[in-house]
Amino acid sequence: MLNKINFITAGESHGKGLLGIIEGIPSGLNIQKDFIDFHLSRRQKGFGRGGRMKIEKDVVDIYSGIRLGCTLGSPIGLMIKNLDWDNWKEEMSVTENPNIKKITLPRPGHADLAGVMKHGFDDIRNVIERSSARETTMRVALGSICRKLLENLNIHVASYVTQIHTVCDNIIDYNINVNEVNNIADKSPVRVLNNKIEKKIIETIKNAQANGDTVGGQFKILISGCPYGLGDYSAWNKKLNAKLSEAICSINAIKGVSFGNTFSSNAFGSELHDEIEYKDNQFTRTNNNAGGIEGGMSNSQTIKINAMMKPLSTLTTPLKSVDIKTKESKLAHKERTDSCAVPAAAIVAESMTCIVIADTILDKFGGDSFKELLHHFQSAKF
Numbered sequence: 183m184l185n186k187i188n189f190i191t192a193g194e195s196h197g198k199g200l201l202g203i204i205e206g207i208p209s210g211l212n213i214q215k216d217f218i219d220f221h222l223s224r225r226q227k228g229f230g231r232g233g234r235m236k237i238e239k240d241v242v243d244i245y246s247g248i249r250l251g252c253t254l255g256s257p258i259g260l261m262i263k264n265l266d267w268d269n270w271k272e273e274m275s276v277t278e279n280p281n282i283k284k285i286t287l288p289r290p291g292h293a294d295l296a297g298v299m300k301h302g303f304d305d306i307r308n309v310i311e312r313s314s315a316r317e318t319t320m321r322v323a324l325g326s327i328c329r330k331l332l333e334n335l336n337i338h339v340a341s342y343v344t345q346i347h348t349v350c351d352n353i354i355d356y357n358i359n360v361n362e363v364n365n366i367a368d369k370s371p372v373r374v375l376n377n378k379i380e381k382k383i384i385e386t387i388k389n390a391q392a393n394g395d396t397v398g399g400q401f402k403i404l405i406s407g408c409p410y411g412l413g414d415y416s417a418w419n420k421k422l423n424a425k426l427s428e429a430i431c432s433i434n435a436i437k438g439v440s441f442g443n444t445f446s447s448n449a450f451g452s453e454l455h456d457e458i459e460y461k462d463n464q465f466t467r468t469n470n471n472a473g474g475i476e477g478g479m480s481n482s483q484t485i486k487i488n489a490m491m492k493p494l495s496t497l498t499t500p501l502k503s504v505d506i507k508t509k510e511s512k513l514a515h516k517e518r519t520d521s522c523a524v525p526a527a528a529i530v531a532e533s534m535t536c537i538v539i540a541d542t543i544l545d546k547f548g549g550d551s552f553k554e555l556l557h558h559f560q561s562a563k564f
């Protein structure tokens with residue numbers, strides 16, 4: 183639940199494009215279109231993407247809220263075109279079109295069956311179009327504005343892939359500055375830091391593709407530079423771990439989020455908790471097993487989030503299903519699809535994280551202009 187920022191997205195996967203509005207961003211934040219486009223291009227990459235990413239070249243059109251390179255403090259409106267729209271004008275016509283063939287075979291694991299039952303639709307296309315992960319494009323664009331706000335406060339958000347299917351990165355911690363992590367991960371086609379597992383991951387994805395199958399995986403998100411006290415120990419809807427979990431779990435196919443070291447449930451308390459020391463006029467910790475969050479608040483250590491993505495549910499070798507019109511048993515509908523989207527999901531999760539952290543920063547420090555926010559932030563004593 184966001185407290186200071188509001189955002190909304192609209193748009194169908196094969197419609198004209200995506201719309202997004204974000205409000206609550208202070209005035210005077212410098213932001214360039216290129217910065218947003220750069221993060222949009224990061225989301226489009228990753229080995230295992232399907233044919234769609236060869237069609238799209240996501241670039242933002244800024245409609246409102248930014249003037250002369252700076253935010254105005256008013257709602258920021260963005261638009262991103264779907265280049266594939268040209269191939270879908272008939273199918274996605276806004277006016278009635280009796281020639282359209284309805285889709286009636288729900289894909290197990292997708293929103294299809296629950297979606298048509300919820301709305302009483304007789305065409306699964308009505309569900310597919312909005313439940314598609316195409317929507318996450320706009321979240322990255324809006325999240326980039328929050329990322330810019332954070333970077334100006336020296337807060338950095340990065341991610342890397344730690345597992346695809348059964349191929350795992352066994353290195354638990356890398357001694358790399360968070361603001362360097364994306365430079366390294368973005369050079370890998372599957373966004374891993376450990377290049378020893380890269381080849382095996384690519385082979386795994388290729389095998390899945392050859393079998394008409396899909397694979398999921400896991401990734402980590404790191405946040406550096408958070409001061410003490412983002413979030414709250416008192417109000418359930420302001421706890422930082424809860425806000426981050428909600429935001430990341432709202433991303434298509436994300437099924438689990440955890441914080442800090444993943445062995446935590448097997449450990450004794452004495453092994454897990456990070457002892458406190460006082461050196462050079464500040465509190466320090468011997469470890470960061472907690473992953474930077476204690477009692478629902480940031481504790482000034484690097485925040486470490488683990489997220490799990492299920493294998494995508496559109497299979498080109500489909501599973502059994504039932505026709506929603508005839509009730510006959512048949513194989514599920516086939517759509518063009520990605521075989522692995524874990525690297526892209528990590529970029530979306532970075533973006534959702536940026537929105538949540540910016541929200542907690544504005545909640546704690548406040549300010550109508552970025553200058554005012556910066557002043558509050560810099561004069562806070564920790």
Ligand code: EPS
Nearest residue numbers: 232234313314315316319517518519520
């Ligand atoms: C998606 C199916 C594929 C993906 C799409 C998400 O699209 P299409 O059906 O057009 O081939 O490529 O992802 C995107 C378009 C994107 O921008 O990430 C799905 O069913 O969720």
